[in-house]
Amino acid sequence: MSKRITPFASRYCSTLDRLKEAIRRKRPGIFRKGVVLQHNNASPHSANLTQQWLQRYGWEILPHPAHSPDLAPSDFHLFGPLKRHLGGIAFETEDDLISELRNWFDNLDVDFFPVGINSLLSRWQKCIDLHGDYVEKK
Known part of the structure; x- marks a missing residue:
């Protein structure tokens, strides 16, 4: 089916x-x-x-083991810093939030995304070594 x-x-x-x-x-x-x-x-x-x-x-x-957010650069490299940046801020409007997000992305260091992508290789190797278990567990 x-x-x-x-x-x-x-x-x-x-x-x-x-x-x-x-x-x-x-x-x-x-x-x-x-x-x-x-x-x-x-x-x-x-x-x-x-x-x-x-x-x-x-x-x-690339194969992606089930329940492994620790292999997605957005999960292990992007959302944590973004969450820390936005933590505690109360936005009055959606436009205020969008403006702050644009500001945050515009001011990221030029190496921010390459660092996250380049760390993927070592994270994959850890996942292989752990037979598909969570990379962050060990």
């Missing part, structure tokens, strides 16, 4: 379309080398529609 096409999978594929176009414009050499994508096992990521999209464009997916 095949999985239903969910609106979330359709939306995720639309996001992948925009990502593909942005990579094509900004980093055309990546397509010659091949795109390697890391996403978790959320249902939009594992849906048949998404899998078909990924196969159509030949994007390689």
